[in-house]
Amino acid sequence: MTIYEFAEQIIYEAGQNIKNKLALELTIETKSNPNDLVTNMDKETEQLLVERINQAYPDHHIIGEEGHGKEVDTLDGVVWIIDPIDGTLNFVHQQQNFAISIGIFKDGEKYAGLVYDVMNDNLYHAIAGEGAYLNDMKLGALADTTLKRSIISLNPNWLTKDWIKDVYTPIVKDARSARSYGSAALDFVFVAAGIVDSYMTLRLHPWDFAGGMIIAEETGAVVSNQMGETLHPLQSNSIIVANQQLHREIVSGYLSRYEKELTELHQGMFSSR
Ligand code: IPD
Ligand code: CA
Ligand code: CA
Ligand code: CA
Structure with a gap:
């Protein structure tokens, strides 16, 4: 399995875990201000992704919004940059319109991006240089607009x-x-x-x-x-x-x-x- 295929597997697993627990009561805390929220699911999702990556690739580096990888300051090796729930306010208020985001870099170069719109089950994904996809559909080149x-x-x-x-x-x-x-x-x-x-x-x-x-x-x-x-x-x-x-x-x-x-x-x- 490639790193990319592994990333797809764990982003789906993390999304499914969020869906399974949607009906449970959330623990909500504030961070920098009263509108900057973090929930137990943000933390649990980051933890799940970090555990999976650490287990499969112990030498990879991981930066996550909810605390992982504060010491990572170079792109040497393989670096995963993770937002476990992007759109936490939407997650809390709407239970939709949020995503799990993963960007992977190899020795300073862009390698792969994955953004999973969990509730719509839409995975946007790309390997650098090989085009971008929404699920199985290749996204076309953007047309210019004014x-x-x-x-x-x-x-x-x-x-x-x-x-x-x-x-x-x-x-x-x-x-x-x-x-x-x-x-x-x-x-x-x-x-x-x-x-x-x-x-x-x-x-x-x-x-x-x-x-x-x-x-x-x-x-x-x-x-x-x-x-x-x-x-x-x-x-x-x-x-x-x-x-x-x-x-x-x-x-x-x-x-x-x-x-x-x-x-x-x-x-x-x-x-x-
Ligand atoms: C936020 C969302 C939001 C953007 C904020 C981000 P979070 O991320 O992406 O759309 O305007 O700047 O911090 O905290 O929900 O992961
Ligand atoms: Ca946040
Ligand atoms: Ca974010
Ligand atoms: Ca977040």
Whole structure:
């Protein structure tokens, strides 16, 4: 079995475990603020994935949102970057619209991405260089779009914040329409599947974007931070993912005006993971 096949096997197992326990009462705690929730299922899912990987591949490194791999600071060897439940707020409030995300790197290179939309039983997956799939269906190459004809995904909370609203309001105004899904991993694969044309947000951690980035890039999407710079898989950053033409239009036509402010924001926000 390849590492990729193994990853598919354990992501399905972890998803099934969540489904089996949906009716049970959740233990919910808060993290950095009252709206930053973590449940026993986030922790249990991370634990399950980590145990399986450790058992099969004791020399692999694992970074997970709920505490694993804080000491991992290089991409040497095989590195798994895991978000056990991406969209915890959706999980708690809706019991749907959340995903398990896995990104795997081999000696610094992208190897594979898997994002499992658990309740819809949709697995988005890709081996770098071999195209992206939704279950058994290969996803086509993304067509270019203009902002005027694009649906973009953006958390409306950004439109309530000081000068940041000035950055995004013109983009939302000029787009055909905007959506917000509440799971960064799903946002990435929705771009890959052509469900939305772009997703942008100001702060994601490696576990939010590692899997989705690899899948989206396999459909020709461009993934960068909001200054158009390449992401480092181990560093938190801002994000814009879009088809090539739309990425260019948003970065150079809208975001570059705020390069100074965005650069300062990045220096303050992204000094650590
Ligand atoms: C969050 C979701 C959300 C995004 C946040 C993430 P979590 O991840 O992806 O859509 O806006 O920035 O932290 O905490 O639910 O895994
Ligand atoms: Ca979280
Ligand atoms: Ca997340
Ligand atoms: Ca999470």
